[in-house]
Amino acid sequence: MRARALLLLLLTGACGGAQTQPTTPAAAPPAQAPAAPIATTPTSRCGSTQGMSIEGQMGSLDPARVRRILRDAEPAMLACYTRRVEALPCLAGRVALRIRVGEDGAVRWAIPTESTLGDRATERCMVETAATLRFEAPCGGEAEVAYSLDLDGGPDRRPATDVAAQRVETALRTRRTALATCRHGDHTPLRVTLYVAPDGTIPAAGAALSSHEATGMTDCVLREVQALRLPTPGSWYARTTVTIP
Numbered sequence: 001m002r003a004r005a006l007l008l009l010l011l012t013g014a015c016g017g018a019q020t021q022p023t024t025p026a027a028a029p030p031a032q033a034p035a036a037p038i039a040t041t042p043t044s045r046c047g048s049t050q051g052m053s054i055e056g057q058m059g060s061l062d063p064a065r066v067r068r069i070l071r072d073a074e075p076a077m078l079a080c081y082t083r084r085v086e087a088l089p090c091l092a093g094r095v096a097l098r099i100r101v102g103e104d105g106a107v108r109w110a111i112p113t114e115s116t117l118g119d120r121a122t123e124r125c126m127v128e129t130a131a132t133l134r135f136e137a138p139c140g141g142e143a144e145v146a147y148s149l150d151l152d153g154g155p156d157r158r159p160a161t162d163v164a165a166q167r168v169e170t171a172l173r174t175r176r177t178a179l180a181t182c183r184h185g186d187h188t189p190l191r192v193t194l195y196v197a198p199d200g201t202i203p204a205a206g207a208a209l210s211s212h213e214a215t216g217m218t219d220c221v222l223r224e225v226q227a228l229r230l231p232t233p234g235s236w237y238a239r240t241t242v243t244i245p
Contacts, residue, residue, distance in 0.1 A: 046139035059138030061101065061145065066135065070147055073133055080125035081117075081151045088195065088204055089153060090160040090237045093117030096148035097130055100212075103142055105135045109212040117151060118193035118239060119204040120222050163196050163230075163238035171228045172244065179244065182220035189243050190218065192225055196238045202226045203237075 085091045093116035100108045110130035112123045130147070172179065194205035205225045207218050221244065 059101075059103070059141035059143040061135060061138050061143045066145055069133055069135060070145075073129060076129045077126055077149060078151075080122050080129060081149070083125075084119055084122045084204075085153050088119065088237070090158060090195065090239070091117065091119055091122070091204070092152040092157065092159065093193065094148060094150050095123060095126060096146060096208075097126060099130050099133070099145040099147060101135045101138055101143045101145060103137060105137045107131050107133050107135075108142070111209040111212045111215070112206075113146075113208055114148070115206050115208045116193050116241065118195055118206045118241075120206045120219065121204070123206050158236065160195060160237045160239035161233060163233050163240045165240045165242045167230060168194065168196075168228070168240055168242050171230055172225070172242070175224050175227070178224050179221060182224060183217055186214070186217060187245065188214075189245055190221060191241060191243050192222065193239065193241045194225055196230050196233050196240075198232055198235055198237070200230045200232050202228055202230070 081091070094114065095112050095117050096114035097110050098113045099110045102108045107130060110127045112127065115123055117123065126149070135143075135145075188210050190207055192205055192207045194202050197203050202225060205222045207222060209215060209218055
């Protein structure tokens with residue numbers, strides 16, 4: 001079983017950003033502890049602000065240091081996937097995280113801003129792993145880092161078949177009231193990727209988040225999605241993506 005990782009790094013600064021080219025690391029070794037904090041002195045690294053207020057602006061981080069921290073954390077990120085793919089062998093897709101780094105270098109929050117993986121357990125594990133990372137103190141205020149993983153089980157993996165999204169959307173109408181309760185009036189479209197097992201149950205579902213405040217709402221929606229029972233897709237898992245308006 002293999003997992004391919006694609007690193008995409010985006011650093012947003014007060015005077016612009018820096019972006020690295022994607023790299024493809026080797027297959028994941030056993031999970032490692034997150035990288036230790038990097039001892040830095042913000043004043044010496046960033047220079048003087050000459051009394052100018054920078055509150056409310058996005059800070060910046062050194063791309064090389066960030067790449068090193070994320071690469072050190074990559075085995076733990078990939079372990080989130082490899083643990084789940086043993087239970088759901090057709091699991092595959094892309095997860096992109098946005099990581100907010102506070103002024104002290106600690107991670108304030110992390111969310112999946114894009115996900116076609118279809119498994120909230122893997123997404124949550126990756127978010128929790130990101131939350132343990134420690135960066136240098138950003139120059140100029142809080143900073144954001146984007147990190148993505150393209151995941152599959154290797155050439156021997158049997159992919160999920162397709163199931164009509166309309167079939168799932170029809171079933172979702174039976175849970176309209178419960179879904180509305182989950183969303184508390186939020187009408188932001190939510191794209192959900194899910195798997196249907198041969199017995200018609202939904203063993204996994206996942207979604208991207210529009211903001212870190214939407215975590216609880218999204219978890220509630222996905223619980224309702226996984227409570228659905230659908231007609232059997234056949235002798236193997238099926239997969240689809242639906243938009244919940």
